[in-house]
Amino acid sequence: MQYTFPEGFWWGSASSAAQSEGAANVGGKAPTIWDHWFETEPHRFHGQVGPANTSTFYERYREDIALMEQIGHNSFRTSISWARLLPDGHTVNQEAVDFYNKVIDELLAKGIKPFIGLFHFDMPMYWQEQGGWESRETVAAFAKYAELCFKLFGDRVACWMTFNEPVVVVEGGYLYDFHYPNQMDFKRAAQVAYHMMLAHSLAVKCYRALSLPGQIGIVLNLTPSYPRSSHPADLKASFIADLFFNRAFLDPAVKGVYPQELIDILREHDQMPVVQSGDGELLAAGKIDLLGINYYQPRRVKARMTAINPGTPFLPDWFFENYEMPGRKMNPYRGWEIYERGIYDILINLRDNYGNIPSYISENGMGVEGEHRFIGEDGQVKDDYRIDFIRGHLQWIHTAIAEGSNCRGYHLWTFIDNWSWMNAYKNRYGFISLDLDSQKRTVKKSGEWFADVSRNNGF
Ligand code: BG6
Numbered sequence: 001m002q003y004t005f006p007e008g009f010w011w012g013s014a015s016s017a018a019q020s021e022g023a024a025n026v027g028g029k030a031p032t033i034w035d036h037w038f039e040t041e042p043h044r045f046h047g048q049v050g051p052a053n054t055s056t057f058y059e060r061y062r063e064d065i066a067l068m069e070q071i072g073h074n075s076f077r078t079s080i081s082w083a084r085l086l087p088d089g090h091t092v093n094q095e096a097v098d099f100y101n102k103v104i105d106e107l108l109a110k111g112i113k114p115f116i117g118l119f120h121f122d123m124p125m126y127w128q129e130q131g132g133w134e135s136r137e138t139v140a141a142f143a144k145y146a147e148l149c150f151k152l153f154g155d156r157v158a159c160w161m162t163f164n165e166p167v168v169v170v171e172g173g174y175l176y177d178f179h180y181p182n183q184m185d186f187k188r189a190a191q192v193a194y195h196m197m198l199a200h201s202l203a204v205k206c207y208r209a210l211s212l213p214g215q216i217g218i219v220l221n222l223t224p225s226y227p228r229s230s231h232p233a234d235l236k237a238s239f240i241a242d243l244f245f246n247r248a249f250l251d252p253a254v255k256g257v258y259p260q261e262l263i264d265i266l267r268e269h270d271q272m273p274v275v276q277s278g279d280g281e282l283l284a285a286g287k288i289d290l291l292g293i294n295y296y297q298p299r300r301v302k303a304r305m306t307a308i309n310p311g312t313p314f315l316p317d318w319f320f321e322n323y324e325m326p327g328r329k330m331n332p333y334r335g336w337e338i339y340e341r342g343i344y345d346i347l348i349n350l351r352d353n354y355g356n357i358p359s360y361i362s363e364n365g366m367g368v369e370g371e372h373r374f375i376g377e378d379g380q381v382k383d384d385y386r387i388d389f390i391r392g393h394l395q396w397i398h399t400a401i402a403e404g405s406n407c408r409g410y411h412l413w414t415f416i417d418n419w420s421w422m423n424a425y426k427n428r429y430g431f432i433s434l435d436l437d438s439q440k441r442t443v444k445k446s447g448e449w450f451a452d453v454s455r456n457n458g459f
Pocket of ligand 1: 363
């Protein structure tokens, strides 16, 4: 069967500043929480490889953008580093302005639409020391930073993304100990989540006031929540998981309001964040033009069977347990489930319950541990498994579009194998492999395949 995508479909990949630029303390950049955390607890990072050790996009952006063109990209997402642009929190770093101007101009010169994120987990240490997302001050600071970016680069950026996966900042930093500042406290987590959505809304409001030519959105990792069975207790478990991990961000971003059921649960358990008068109007002003969807794997849940010990602090997990469904297909090289149809379910949910908001797949990808095992005699990674993975997801996207979904593009995570937080270089995801020592880039088999897909607008 031939799968042809709508004209103008965005083909590309995504990366982020902290994961690709390197130059961690070069060009005037100040430390982020990642630089700080690596300095204080390097053993928590895979292979003790920290954020200074990346694919050096800061120096090699030209070479990389040429490779993007070679493998058929017509669009690419990366992010701006807040700590590079405003190192002391307030003064603009001209070197950073020059760098991002050069990146954006180079992308445009190669016919690649720039999608630019403002925050991809990389809180500047300067703001973290003042409370980070727990502090209302950070909301205003973020909006100022966003406004500066819009004014500097907004004449050329096709699409802005305020945040990447805000729920991961909340889970990692304030619930489950995999991001700095490693707190485990639901009430603080709720405040952080709330402040990020206020910061998002304030940034959208600033963007609208400038009447620039592009669009603005947010990138959410939408994780469909599937119940073990149709028993009411399992259905309730999956409803609540969906509320905490998807709708707590999706509803304010698309509808400008929080789900009432979420507010009810938080009130019942005395976990409401501090809210100020006027916040409702601000959230309503944060409605997006375009939603970026990151999809890796679904969440399968069942009703909680084991009682929570009295005195255990409040967590979303009070309401459900993960369900290891027998027979589910797993990625043997990363341990995550592969469920291609999940991407269709997300798109159809957006069509039916979110006004068919324009969307695109901003990340989807297959992490592979020990990918050097698949290097052929010619030095190329023969990642047929990744081709199958992408093709399987694209088929479901195609079906969703045929059924009326407003999905406009597909970006793989990621372009070149990149540094990934605590996992560093453990899982490789790129279209292009990276030799960390020599910095040599080699297009993988999937990169060559993708070039054809993009040129044919399908497969
Ligand atoms: C996504 C993030 O959630 O997952 C990326 O947006 C991250 O920043 C990617 O690198 C892969 O994560 P991991 O842990 O498998 O390397």
